[in-house]
Structure formats: structure tokens, C-alpha cells
Amino acid sequence: MTERTLILVKPDGVKRGLTGQILARVEAKGYSIAELKQLNASREVLAEHYAEHEGKPFYEPLVEFMLSGPIVAIVAEGHGVIPGFRSLAGTTDPTTAAPGTIRGDFGRDWGLKVQQNLVHGSDSVESAEREIGIWFGK
Ligand code: IDP
Ligand code: MG
Numbered sequence: 149m150t151e152r153t154l155i156l157v158k159p160d161g162v163k164r165g166l167t168g169q170i171l172a173r174v175e176a177k178g179y180s181i182a183e184l185k186q187l188n189a190s191r192e193v194l195a196e197h198y199a200e201h202e203g204k205p206f207y208e209p210l211v212e213f214m215l216s217g218p219i220v221a222i223v224a225e226g227h228g229v230i231p232g233f234r235s236l237a238g239t240t241d242p243t244t245a246a247p248g249t250i251r252g253d254f255g256r257d258w259g260l261k262v263q264q265n266l267v268h269g270s271d272s273v274e275s276a277e278r279e280i281g282i283w284f285g286k
Contacts, residue, residue, distance in 0.1 A: 152182060152223050153230045154279040156268035159217035162186070166254055167220050170267060173236055173250060174224050183223035183284055189214055196282050209261040221283045230276055233269040240265060 155174065157167050171181070189197075194211050201207050224233060238245030242255025242265045251265045258264055270276035 150225050151227060151229050151273070151276075152225050152280060153233050153270045153276045154268070154283060155222040155224055155233055155270075156283075157220035157222070158264070158266055158268060159213065159219060160264040161254075161266040162218050162220055164254070166266065169254075170250055171222070174222070174233065177232060177236060179224045179226040179229050179232065181222060182225045184220070186218050186220045188217075189219050191215065193282060197279060206262050213260075213262050213264060223280055223284060230270055230273065234271060237265075237267050237269050242266070 155170075157170055161167060161170060174181070191211065194214050195202070198207065198210060198214075201210065226232070236250055238249025238251035238255075240251075241257075241263055242251040243257045245252035245255060245265075247253060250267055255265050270279050
């Protein structure tokens with residue numbers, strides 16, 4: 149089966165009207181969109197999604213941020229899409245993410261407790277499978 153990854157356009161990206169530009173970059177790279185929906189996340193879904201970060205200082209602000217508005221959840225498909233989308237997204241901190249990346253071009257430090265960095269992308273085959281199950285069902 150072709151590789152699949154979970155992409156989330158976080159509430160900052162949706163609010164700022166950047167969903168289309170983010171999707172355009174995914175498509176321009178040659179990946180296809182297998183699933184797409186906009187939703188308001190629940191605390192339960194976010195607790196599952198961010199289980200690895202529970203207990204970290206940015207965990208609560210991260211969950212509050214992800215609850216602050218609609219999210220666009222996407223399953224993207226194509227060979228190498230997992231590292232490929234991480235590369236399109238850029239590094240976690242938008243201040244220093246490379247120009248040319250989603251976070252580098254559209255993100256910045258807003259002086260908040262959590263990095264508002266526009267997108268999430270799965271970081272491994274195992275995470276992708278787990279996360280697609282959380283957001284789209286098995
Ligand atoms: P990633 O999204 O690049 O994979 P992770 O380390 O998995 O980064 O962190 C999940 C999310 O938590 C980040 O995208 C960012 O929104 C937030 N975050 C991560 N590290 C920090 C931090 O040190 N301070 C504030 N927020 C953070
Ligand atoms: Mg991560």
C-alpha cells in the first residue's frame with residue numbers, strides 16, 4: 149500500500165485562511181489527498197493524539213490551542229509522504245524554520261506558551277497509522 153500520513157492544519161492556520169495555500173504545497177509536491185475534513189477537536193481526541201507530550205510544560209497550552217478553533221484533518225498519500233510532508237512543514241519552531249517551508253514562510257513567535265506553527269505531520273509509519281486511526285477511524 150502507498151504510504152499515508154496525517155496532516156492537521158491547526159487552528160491558527162485555519163483562522164488565518166492558509167488552508168488552501170498549505171494544501172496547494174502538498175499537491176504541488178505531487179502527493180494526493182485521500183481524506184479531508186474540517187472539525188472541532190475534542191479533548192479526548194487531543195489527549196490520544198498528543199499522548200507522548202503529556203506532562204510536558206507546553207502540553208496544557210497545546211491542548212487549549214488545539215481546542216481554540218476548527219482544524220482541517222487530511223490524509224495525504226504518496227511514496228515518502230511521511231518525511232516529505234515533515235520537510236514541507238519545516239522544523240517545529242517557526243521563528244527559525246527555513247524559509248520555503250510552511251512554518252518558515254507563514255509562522256512566527258507570537259509570545260505565547262505554545263508554538264503556533266500551523267501544521268502537524270506524522271513523524272513515522274507507526275505514528276501515521278495510529279494518528280489516522282484517531283482522526284478518521286480504523
Ligand atoms: P512537531 O509538531 O514538529 O512534531 P512536537 O515536538 O511533536 O513537534 O510537538 C508538538 C507540538 O507542540 C508542536 O508542533 C508545537 O505546537 C508544540 N511545542 C513543541 N515544543 C514546544 C515548546 O518547547 N514550547 C512550546 N510549544 C511547543
Ligand atoms: Mg510531533
